Amino acid sequence: MSLPPVKVLFDENRIAARNRELASEIAAAGLEQLLVVAVLKGSFIFAADLLRAMHASGLAPEMEFVHLSSYREAQVSSGQVNILRDVESDVRGRDVLLVDDILESGRTLAFAKDLLMARGARRVLVCVLLEKPGKRAVNVDPDYVGFVCPDLFVVGYGMDVAHAFRQLPFIGHIEGLE
Ligand code: IMP
Ligand code: MG
Numbered sequence: 001m002s003l004p005p006v007k008v009l010f011d012e013n014r015i016a017a018r019n020r021e022l023a024s025e026i027a028a029a030g031l032e033q034l035l036v037v038a039v040l041k042g043s044f045i046f047a048a049d050l051l052r053a054m055h056a057s058g059l060a061p062e063m064e065f066v067h068l069s070s071y072r073e074a075q076v077s078s079g080q081v082n083i084l085r086d087v088e089s090d091v092r093g094r095d096v097l098l099v100d101d102i103l104e105s106g107r108t109l110a111f112a113k114d115l116l117m118a119r120g121a122r123r124v125l126v127c128v129l130l131e132k133p134g135k136r137a138v139n140v141d142p143d144y145v146g147f148v149c150p151d152l153f154v155v156g157y158g159m160d161v162a163h164a165f166r167q168l169p170f171i172g173h174i175e176g177l178e
Helices: 012-027 044-056 107-118
Strands: 006-010 035-040 062-069 082-085 095-103 123-131 144-148 171-174
Touching: 006 012, 012 044, 012 123, 012 144, 035 044, 035 107, 044 095, 062 107, 095 107, 107 123
Parallel strands: 035 062, 035 095, 095 123, 123 144
Antiparallel strands: 006 171, 062 082
């Protein structure tokens, strides 16, 4: 199978440097009993790198995963969020850092944040690798943003289009695909 060329938007070094900055900001926030919850699938590489950067910043969080889907195989958000796999840990009284790849309409993260707050989390902070401005359909303010993303469909560093390109070590954009 031949894949179309991907134009680099954020390269490996830039991502690694930004992860270190985010980790030190998170470490300065004084979070307690910290549980990191990565939203699968798109955040898995970012979450893994951020977790190791958090270790380097002196943090020892626990790690959990929730698999949510709103996208299917289309590039357009369907509006409805489904839980495909839930977190296992009890979040009551804990500080939670939700980690996702992209904040776009905000539906995925608003859903996840409401869910964890309803289960009794003390605080739920939101960390996204990318924020696409001007696309919000619901109100959710990220606490930590890796990069502001141009209004393009991006892939790589865990993010896909129709299951492809997650393996790329950088964040890129397929030319011709908005
Ligand atoms: P939201 O619920 O509209 O904020 O959807 C955000 C989710 O849509 C992200 O977690 C991604 O899974 C997906 N998504 C949005 N834009 C892109 C993109 O450019 N490339 C890949 N996935 C995207
Ligand atoms: Mg996602």
